[in-house]
Amino acid sequence: MSRRRARPRGATEILGAVDLGSNSFHMVIGRFSHGQLVVMDRLRESVRLASGLDRHHHLDAASQRRALACLARFGERLRNLRAGRVRVVGTSTLRQARGRSADRFREQARQALGHPVEVISGIEEARLIYLGVSHSLPNLRATQMAIDIGGGSTEIIQGRGFEPLRMESLYIGCISLSESAFPGGKLSARNFRQARQAVRIELEPVRARFLQTPPARVAGTAGTIRAANDVLLALGRARKGITVKDLEFLVERMIAAGHVRRLDLPGLSADRAAIFPGGIAILVEVMRSLGLRRMVVAEGALREGILYDMVGRLTNEDARVRTVKALQRRFRVDQAQARRVATLALAMLRQVAESWDLGRDADRNLLAWAAALHELGLDIAHTHYHQHGGYLLQHADMPGFARDEQRLLACLVSCHRRRLNREQLHGAPPEQRRRALRLIALLRLAVLFNRGRTSKAGAAPELVARGSTLALALPARWLAANPLTEADLTQERRHLAAAGLVMKVVRRQR
Incomplete structure (x- = not known):
């Protein structure tokens, strides 16, 4: 790292x-x-x-x-x-x-x-929501649950203290459900039954996981839940938290109104009214299905x-580092080899950081994490293990990583050996492909120079980068004594050329 x-x-x-x-x-x-x-x-x-x-x-x-x-x-x-x-x-x-x-x-x-x-990702959203909720409430060592009903998804998280333990993101939110279940704003008993059935269908695959450990505290956050709390308080209810009975009361009030335009709920803003029915249908079914007796409202949410x-990240508690280490353990990565590759890769990065515009923390982190995980796929199979590793990284839940960051990491790992061409870079976001290629070149060279899998110090290449050209200077005597590495470098020159990078090997006489 x-x-x-x-x-x-x-x-x-x-x-x-x-x-x-x-x-x-x-x-x-x-x-x-x-x-x-x-x-x-x-x-x-x-x-x-x-x-x-x-x-x-x-x-x-x-x-x-x-x-x-x-x-x-x-x-x-x-x-x-x-x-x-x-x-x-x-x-x-x-x-x-x-x-x-x-x-x-x-x-x-x-x-x-x-x-x-x-x-x-939805799982990363859930993790961040739990961070915001748990930091905004008195610390609790027992199991607690956080719920966030957004416009397009609903997140349910169970954790202890500041650490999330179970996280789910459901493909149902207050906007999507309001539009599909209450067309034209019509609020009928039938529409509510259909809406609630849709929520139960989404909940069914994950329900058992959350029923295993009843939470000592349930906290809700974000717009739907805060709006429900405001309305209930204005109606003289939910003084000690929101209950299923309170929510059923709101459902009956909305059915009696018949249409969102006729809603008469104190404390409900005009811009929230149209999507309130879908949000309440989700909330009442989540609480009922998971057996939740009472919910408090937290000030903290995703943004906090x-x-x-x-x-x-500022205080060395980066969730991404924990994720990388967890993947290393899970897939039995040779950590000594990963450290050797990372050490050389970062040493070469320092030499070209300015000329290749790779001087940001994000560049150092990405290269270090790719080195740490480049052999991830070996636990699946040796043949094409770089592709197995890239696939795992592209599709895994990786707390702390943004989607594009995860795609870049997967691209580096899948391209760290064997043939390389421009098409393989399509795994990286379009605006990041030049950056990805330069980091890939450094990772490939670090892997190449560590094929011996030994801590014995070899020749440290001196690098000079200009545009699409990378020059490596190595002692001529060392190259003569290491013909296999010299042959690997010749082959690597062809691989990088196919992707648009020109690599030159310069023999130093001293």
């Missing part, structure tokens, strides 16, 4: 988190100093991004305009914050969005905010979880 630069004790860091949700966009800015995180500013805007996703998973122009206008306002607060101190995450709707419109939207969002957009995750 790469070593993190020492951070001065007591140094103040300003951190920003943006949650691009299916219903609302949220921004939180916090100050981390002397081990404490304090929220300084919050912004929220209802964007309804999910309503602009058509059946082909393309975002329509109107939803993009609403979203980009909001992000331009967020960008005024975030643009001057340092790279690496702001995380922008996209959730369910951006996970589903496909095609050029989605790629164009992400690029325009990056320009508006001054920071890239990371699309995260992002902040706490960044604090972890």
Whole structure:
């Protein structure tokens, strides 16, 4: 693993988190100093991004305009914050969005905010939600559960303390269910029965996992649950938390209203009313199916979880490092060999970091993690093990990793040996392919020079990089004494040339 630069004790860091949700966009800015995180500013805007996703998973122009206008306002607060101190995450709707419109939207969002957009998996979203919820409530050593009903997905997490133990992300949210089960805003008993049945179907495959250990505390967060709590409190209910009985009361009130336009629920905002029925149908079925007696409402949510995750990265508690180490153990990786490859790869990276624009922490981390996991696939089979490793990394649940970050890591591992061509780089996001190729070249060379799997020091190549050319200088005497490595380098030159990189081997006479 790469070593993190020492951070001065007591140094103040300003951190920003943006949650691009299916219903609302949220921004939180916090100050981390002397081990404490304090929220300084919050912004929220209802964007309804999910309503602009058509059946082909393309975002329509109107939803993009609403979203980009909001992000331009967020960008005024975030643009001057340092790279690496702001995380922008996209959730369910951006996970589903496909095609050029989605790629164009992400690029325009990056320009508006001054920071890239990371699309995260449902499991990573669940992990971050649990971080935000657990840090906003009194610490509890017993098992607890966190529930978040978003516009396009619902996350259920069980954990202890600040550590999530079971995480699920269901493909059902308050916008998607409201649109499918309550067409035109009609609120009938039949529509509610159908909506609740849809929720039970989604819950059935995961229900047993959460019934194994009854939680000592259940905490809900995000818009639907907070809105339900506000309405119930205004009606003189839920003083000690939300119950199934309270939610059934709301269902009956909505059925009696007959239509969302006629809803008369105190504390319910106009922009929430249209998607409230679907949210309540999800919430009542989650609580009933999982046998949850009472739910408290937490202030922390996904965006606060992002902040706490960044604090972890600043204080050497990076969830990604834990994930990499867990994968090494699970797939019985030879850690001594992984360290040898990582040490050489990072030493070569330092030589070309400036000329190849690979001087960021993200570059060092990615190369170190790829070195740590490059032999992951050996536990499956030796033949094509690099491809097995890449497949596992592309499709595994990897807490802490954004989707594009995971794709890049998978690309590096699957390309670390044998033939290489431009088509293989298609596993990396398009805007990252040049960066990926350069990191792949360094990883391949580090693996090549460590084929002997020994700690005995060999010749350390001197590297000079210019554009698409990489020159390696090695002692002529050493090359003569190591003909197998010299032959490997000749073959590697051909492999890299097929991908568009020119490698030259220079023989030093001394």
